[in-house]
Amino acid sequence: MEAVSKRQEEKISVRTIILTLSILLLLLPVFSRDYYLLQIFVFANIYAIFGASWDILAGVTGIFSFGQALFFGAAAYMSAALNLSFGIPPVLTIPLGGVFGVAVGLAVAVPSLRLKGPYFAITSLIFPGILAGIIYMYPTITGGEAGKYGLTSISNDIVIIYYASLLLMLAAIFILLRIANSNIGLIFRSIRDDEDTAEATGINTTKYKFISFAISGFFAGIAGGFNAHIIKSVAPDSFSIFYSFNAILGASLGGVGTIFGSVPGAYLLSFLGESLRGFGQFRVLILAVVMILVFRYLPEGIIRRITRHYNIRFGLWSGLKRLRRKSEHGTNS
Amino acid sequence: MEPILEVRNLSKHFGGITAVNNFSLQITEGKILGLIGPNGAGKTTLFNIITGFTKPNSGTVLFEGRNITKLKPHKIANMGLARTFQQARPFRRMLAIENVAVANFSGRAMRRRDRGGDVLSKPLEALRRVNLVPPEDNLFKLGGEMSHGQTKRLDIARALVLEPKVLLLDEPFSGLGVIEMTIMSSVIQKLHEEGITVVIIEHKMRELMKLAEKLVVMNFGEKIAEGSPREIAENARVCEAYLGKEGSSLIA
Numbered sequence: 001m002e003a004v005s006k007r008q009e010e011k012i013s014v015r016t017i018i019l020t021l022s023i024l025l026l027l028l029p030v031f032s033r034d035y036y037l038l039q040i041f042v043f044a045n046i047y048a049i050f051g052a053s054w055d056i057l058a059g060v061t062g063i064f065s066f067g068q069a070l071f072f073g074a075a076a077y078m079s080a081a082l083n084l085s086f087g088i089p090p091v092l093t094i095p096l097g098g099v100f101g102v103a104v105g106l107a108v109a110v111p112s113l114r115l116k117g118p119y120f121a122i123t124s125l126i127f128p129g130i131l132a133g134i135i136y137m138y139p140t141i142t143g144g145e146a147g148k149y150g151l152t153s154i155s156n157d158i159v160i161i162y163y164a165s166l167l168l169m170l171a172a173i174f175i176l177l178r179i180a181n182s183n184i185g186l187i188f189r190s191i192r193d194d195e196d197t198a199e200a201t202g203i204n205t206t207k208y209k210f211i212s213f214a215i216s217g218f219f220a221g222i223a224g225g226f227n228a229h230i231i232k233s234v235a236p237d238s239f240s241i242f243y244s245f246n247a248i249l250g251a252s253l254g255g256v257g258t259i260f261g262s263v264p265g266a267y268l269l270s271f272l273g274e275s276l277r278g279f280g281q282f283r284v285l286i287l288a289v290v291m292i293l294v295f296r297y298l299p300e301g302i303i304r305r306i307t308r309h310y311n312i313r314f315g316l317w318s319g320l321k322r323l324r325r326k327s328e329h330g331t332n333s
Numbered sequence: 334m335e336p337i338l339e340v341r342n343l344s345k346h347f348g349g350i351t352a353v354n355n356f357s358l359q360i361t362e363g364k365i366l367g368l369i370g371p372n373g374a375g376k377t378t379l380f381n382i383i384t385g386f387t388k389p390n391s392g393t394v395l396f397e398g399r400n401i402t403k404l405k406p407h408k409i410a411n412m413g414l415a416r417t418f419q420q421a422r423p424f425r426r427m428l429a430i431e432n433v434a435v436a437n438f439s440g441r442a443m444r445r446r447d448r449g450g451d452v453l454s455k456p457l458e459a460l461r462r463v464n465l466v467p468p469e470d471n472l473f474k475l476g477g478e479m480s481h482g483q484t485k486r487l488d489i490a491r492a493l494v495l496e497p498k499v500l501l502l503d504e505p506f507s508g509l510g511v512i513e514m515t516i517m518s519s520v521i522q523k524l525h526e527e528g529i530t531v532v533i534i535e536h537k538m539r540e541l542m543k544l545a546e547k548l549v550v551m552n553f554g555e556k557i558a559e560g561s562p563r564e565i566a567e568n569a570r571v572c573e574a575y576l577g578k579e580g581s582s583l584i585a
Contacts, residue, residue: 189424193476194423197491199407201410201439202410202411203439206405
């Protein structure tokens with residue numbers, strides 16, 4: 001089984017790449033404690049989690065949504081409410097925001113069962129707007145257009161905030177990657193590739209779509225809650241299409257369906273966005289041109305391009321490990 | 334003997350078109366049944382109704398005596414009534430072994446797998462049964478990279494992991510080359526010998542006549558004939574509707 005042993009070596013190199021990059025990021029404050037620079041990294045980490053949360057739903061399960069900001073914004077408001085009204089610390093409000101994201105995710109899963117493909121994608125554009133509309137309706141509770149201010153900061157030290165965001169991002173990506181490569185991830189991918197075949201194979205596709213929405217909502221919620229505590233405020237613009245597109249673009253630049261791709265995608269997007277600040281309103285135009293160029297020349301995304309170049313297979317089902325072990329012992333004929 | 338699968342007075346209308354019209358059929362356990370008829374006769378619609386993908390306007394489907402008419406497709410598959418589609422429908426971005434292994438996580442396979450059992454043994458066995466393995470290289474081909482003939486057999490392998498009692502094959506021979514047809518024939522013959530009840534929709538009459546013990550002819554959603562391959566080939570009404578004048582020449 002030559003093919004198997006080849007893949008075994010590949011696995012090691014994926015680990016090596018991820019590990020090396022993680023160590024470099026962990027060492028960054030040793031080289032620079034620049035507030036502005038670290039701040040960009042903090043937001044990049046948040047967007048990486050947010051992009052990966054979109055990717056598990058769209059890239060892995062095949063449910064394309066334009067409304068990922070719904071989970072982000074809903075969780076941000078929930079975290080803000082818990083923090084401002086009950087004085088609950090960020091350590092709890094952020095995961096609770098994630099739990100609220102699960103609830104919102106499950107609610108959105110219902111229409112997705114009837115509306116397939118592009119029909120759901122278009123419908124999903126409206127969802128964040130609906131919640132933003134409700135927030136405008138009750139300004140006394142929600143702060144209306146101005147939002148709410150004065151959330152507890154995670155820390156006064158940017159280095160600590162940096163490490164918190166980095167560890168959160170690494171943990172989120174690690175867990176999402178494990179899910180994507182697990183048996184559940186295998187089922188998600190089967191639904192993405194052909195829902196009817198999956199049903200005909202005895203897979204309860206409805207159940208697994210709910211699970212995917214729940215996971216996606218949780219991690220998007222974590223990102224939204226964390227973001228709220230970084231900027232120490234919430235406003236209806238957390239529901240803006242800008243956030244949804246940020247997730248989609250980050251994941252797409254990195255490679256849809258790779259989960260890990262959201263990390264380079266979000267970093268690229270954040271640093272590109274920052275470096276173009278001097279161009280004022282032309283920034284979006286320049287950003288769009290860069291995007292078009294990237295999608296033209298790297299349609300499969302950064303990660304897939306790299307892994308293909310080094311002949312690394314990404315997103316392999318963990319069940320195949322048994323096949324490797326078998327062939328090592330030479331028991332496989 | 335009680336039929337393993339039975340449909341009673343099924344009707345299905347799409348707008349003004351009647352796809353299946355008061356159709357009844359009994360399928361005996363362990364047999365190979367051929368379902369033939371011109372394009373648009375309602376054969377695939379019948380498969381879709383039996384497997385829960387389409388709900389009929391009236392009539393019932395009974396599997397092992399249980400009414401399954403209103404059940405969802407995955408529930409029906411998990412009872413041991415599996416199917417393939419007319420167009421081969423592999424999971425295109427998944428490896429062949431992954432394609433088949435998905436079936437391991439169906440309710441039926443989960444119930445039947447002994448604890449600690451290898452998740453790969455059944456998929457590997459299924460791929461061997463449909464002659465996709467060996468060569469072992471095939472395990473690591475993406476569904477989208479495989480040839481049409483291979484994906485047709487991949488779909489059957491996936492269904493086999495469910496350990497089906499009844500297997501519905503929608504045009505298993507369509508688009509296959511001569512060698513591939515021989516392989517497909519022997520695969521279906523083997524499944525039959527293992528005791529699986531097989532229902533085949535097919536236009537390739539020569540292949541079907543060799544396999545099927547009984548044929549049912551559909552036209553305009555209705556059953557127009559039922560009988561042994563020889564009886565069908567000599568049936569004047571069937572020749573007029575479908576087989577053509579040389580129907581009897583199909584019986585070698």
